Amino acid sequence: MVSTKNLIDTQLDLDGATLDYLIAVxxxxxxxxxxxxxxxxxxxxxxxxxxxxxxxMANTDDGGWIVVxxxxxxxxxxxxxxxxxxxxLHQAQFDEAxxxxxxxxxxxxxxxxxxxxxxxxRHGMTFGLILARPAQEIPIVFAKDGQHTNGGVxxxxxRQGDVYVRRGSSSIRANQNDWRNFKSRIRQRxxxxxxxxxxxxxxxxxxxxxxxxxxxxxxxxxxxxxxxxDVVGPIEExxxxxxxxxxx
Amino acid sequence: xxxxxxxxxxxxxxxxxxxxxxxxxxxxDVDAILRHRDNLIVPALDKLAAMTCxxxxxxxxxxxxxxxxxxxxxYELPEELKLHDLPQREVHFGPSYIxxxxxxxxxxxxxxxxxxxxxxxxxxxxxxxVSWDTYWSKSYWARHAxxxxxxxxxxxxxxxCGDALLWLEENPYFMQMFGRSDRAKERATDSLCRFDFxxxxxxxxxxxxxxxxxxxxxxxxxxxxxxxxxxxxxxxSRQAIPFPLPNEQLAGILIELDxxxxxxxxxxxxxxSGEWPADVRDFLLxxxxxx
Numbered sequence: 302m303v304s305t306k307n308l309i310d311t312q313l314d315l316d317g318a319t320l321d322y323l324i325a326v327x328x329x330x331x332x333x334x335x336x337x338x339x340x341x342x343x344x345x346x347x348x349x350x351x352x353x354x355x356x357x358m359a360n361t362d363d364g365g366w367i368v369v370x371x372x373x374x375x376x377x378x379x380x381x382x383x384x385x386x387x388x389x390l391h392q393a394q395f396d397e398a399x400x401x402x403x404x405x406x407x408x409x410x411x412x413x414x415x416x417x418x419x420x421x422x423r424h425g426m427t428f429g430l431i432l433a434r435p436a437q438e439i440p441i442v443f444a445k446d447g448q449h450t451n452g453g454v455x456x457x458x459x460r461q462g463d464v465y466v467r468r469g470s471s472s473i474r475a476n477q478n479d480w481r482n483f484k485s486r487i488r489q490r491x492x493x494x495x496x497x498x499x500x501x502x503x504x505x506x507x508x509x510x511x512x513x514x515x516x517x518x519x520x521x522x523x524x525x526x527x528x529x530x531d532v533v534g535p536i537e538e539x540x541x542x543x544x545x546x547x548x549x
Numbered sequence: 550x551x552x553x554x555x556x557x558x559x560x561x562x563x564x565x566x567x568x569x570x571x572x573x574x575x576x577x578d579v580d581a582i583l584r585h586r587d588n589l590i591v592p593a594l595d596k597l598a599a600m601t602c603x604x605x606x607x608x609x610x611x612x613x614x615x616x617x618x619x620x621x622x623x624y625e626l627p628e629e630l631k632l633h634d635l636p637q638r639e640v641h642f643g644p645s646y647i648x649x650x651x652x653x654x655x656x657x658x659x660x661x662x663x664x665x666x667x668x669x670x671x672x673x674x675x676x677x678x679v680s681w682d683t684y685w686s687k688s689y690w691a692r693h694a695x696x697x698x699x700x701x702x703x704x705x706x707x708x709x710c711g712d713a714l715l716w717l718e719e720n721p722y723f724m725q726m727f728g729r730s731d732r733a734k735e736r737a738t739d740s741l742c743r744f745d746f747x748x749x750x751x752x753x754x755x756x757x758x759x760x761x762x763x764x765x766x767x768x769x770x771x772x773x774x775x776x777x778x779x780x781x782x783x784x785x786s787r788q789a790i791p792f793p794l795p796n797e798q799l800a801g802i803l804i805e806l807d808x809x810x811x812x813x814x815x816x817x818x819x820x821x822s823g824e825w826p827a828d829v830r831d832f833l834l835x836x837x838x839x840x
Binding site for chain 1: 550551553554555557558560561562564565567568571572575588589592593595596599600603604607609722
């Protein structure tokens with residue numbers, strides 16, 4: 302069901318309603334990627350693109366969704382996303398064991414994901430849906446080059462040692478800011494673990510962190526995309542934030 | 550300005566409305582539908598309207614175009630999602646509900662554009678036609694909405710100007726955009742009627758036919774007359790007409806609108822046909838049309 306917390310929330314259930322919602326969004330983002338097809342048996346490029354996107358999402362704060370069976374159509378008016386469904390052949394190959402094996406081929410880290418073949422009642426077709434959760438141990442590093450051959454020419458999508466993240470609708474190599482973000486997330490997790498294990502004052506630290514977040518929002522907030530909570534929240538605050546975005 | 554971020558803001562309410570409409574369209578549970586309508590769809594539409602008004606206030610032409618397209622995308626959703634009316638007449642939800650909610654907010658933003666004399670924004674908001682039915686291709690979306698609402702007896706007053714005014718009274722956040730004094734309601738009424746008048750002139754000129762509806766007719770002539778005088782004097786309000794409009798054609802349209810408005814208002818008061826001030830009468834005479 303649609304969460305009021307985020308427009309594309311990785312807490313959504315892996316079910317037909319979520320599938321229909323994600324198809325209806327019609328816009329790729331850091332948390333949502335569409336693929337027309339995913340040939341896990343013979344599609345060398347499909348396979349390594351899928352691994353790259355899943356690992357990039359796992360390295361990104363909130364993880365993300367991949368919907369297989371939606372075509373990106375470009376026209377002078379811009380991009381549009383057309384639901385096509387997955388072919389029966391690709392559906393037969395689309396299983397968790399195969400994808401897990403594929404992911405493990407390219408990284409030694411644990412990648413937490415769920416996968417399902419789902420029928421869309423709205424579109425009368427079957428789609429593949431993958432939920433890549435944010436990784437516990439960040440960053441996830443590629444352990445092997447991701448290469449495929451195209452017309453006799455070998456193309457490399459990522460290299461051993463690369464770390465990928467999602468930015469906008471692309472999966473790209475992490476830059477200095479991303480590394481800073483990783484460091485801060487790692488420190489945060491370590492702090493949490495330490496306080497929980499040694500002092501048992503998790504509630505207090507959570508409260509303090511909320512307070513700090515609130516102060517940050519009030520005094521030094523940088524405009525960010527709106528959440529669903531903003532969209533359904535008080536109109537005065539929404540307009541104030543929107544004005545800030547315009548003035549940035 | 551971070552354009553990509555601005556676009557994310559402009560698009561967020563539409564995304565949420567689409568998701569909520571889709572869910573609402575898949576259930577017959579009236580309580581669930583009402584929850585989607587009142588807790589998601591209406592607040593998200595209000596945010597779209599608020600952003601439109603902010604951009605109108607700042608006269609940001611290009612972004613007004615973007616946000617108007619978002620409103621239009623929501624207007625098209627009932628057709629795209631094959632949304633059905635509920636069997637319960639007492640609960641208004643279905644295509645006409647969405648059309649009503651969108652068009653009222655368009656009227657409010659349009660009225661604000663008129664109030665701010667940001668006339669080039671008027672056609673950006675008004676000049677859209679439904680894409681799914683060729684019958685309506687020559688009419689603007691306001692006429693489509695009005696006709697559908699009238700057919701279903703869902704108009705609260707007898708016109709979109711009246712319905713938009715009621716909505717403003719219920720939504721003081723938007724009413725205060727027309728001023729914080731007691732005069733705000735008067736200004737809003739004038740501006741709504743003038744926005745409606747301008748789009749009628751545009752639609753009449755473009756279709757070269759009576760594919761218009763004078764919502765302004767349910768109010769007194771004085772509400773729009775300053776605008777008419779400015780139009781005939783070639784003032785800034787002419788910027789609301791985004792194509793060449795010869796004086797002869799404008800004169801003809803004024804006469805036709807006057808007749809139509811007189812007929813509509815015949816039983817309820819409001820527009821008084823043939824009551825032109827001297828300068829407008831002179832304009833009509835000069836352009837060889839007898840008022």
